[in-house]
Amino acid sequence: MDENKQSIFRDIPRDLSDEFFEVIASSGDVKIERIISRGHTSPQTGWYDQAQNEWVMVLQGEGQLTFSDGRIVTLVAGEHIHIPAHCKHKVSWTKPDTDTIWLAVFYT
């Protein structure tokens, strides 16, 4: 938890062979996370089935979420969506050759 300013667009790891997850701030039941994808999809198999609500926004690049009910939502920079707890979903596509930067807030 840094009290100095940081930029969501900077300090991007050079090696992004794996999707990158970084906790920006957290306290109690709340976690604010930066996620950087470079063509990644996740999870590797199956769905995210989370105990917490997630509010997620794309800040750079482009990503696609697929929900277990078949719904597909594409997010470009500035677009955000609320994913209720236990709403099964996955990142089914992110723009290749680009760093897609997500901001996710997890909360109960």
Add this chain to the structure above:
Amino acid sequence: MDENKQSIFRDIPRDLSDEFFEVIASSGDVKIERIISRGHTSPQTGWYDQAQNEWVMVLQGEGQLTFSDGRIVTLVAGEHIHIPAHCKHKVSWTKPDTDTIWLAVFYT
């Protein structure tokens, strides 16, 4: 709490004679808010002295925070800072003739 996607850059009120505050998502002790300033400073007098922690990022435009210890922090798009509970601060400047869009997460 909308389960469809929205854009942080869209649906900006035409009338911004007052600073604009909009709750994007909230639950329990957590509130995710969009704030739009057009040259505004806030609060009108004194300081924000909040019972909750705040994590805040500028998404568009430019804003300046002043803290009661004299520290001044300017944030441009993508820059974010953590403001602990009861850390007195104010928005001492925002870019004139521009919509400065802030994302704030308040949590305990």
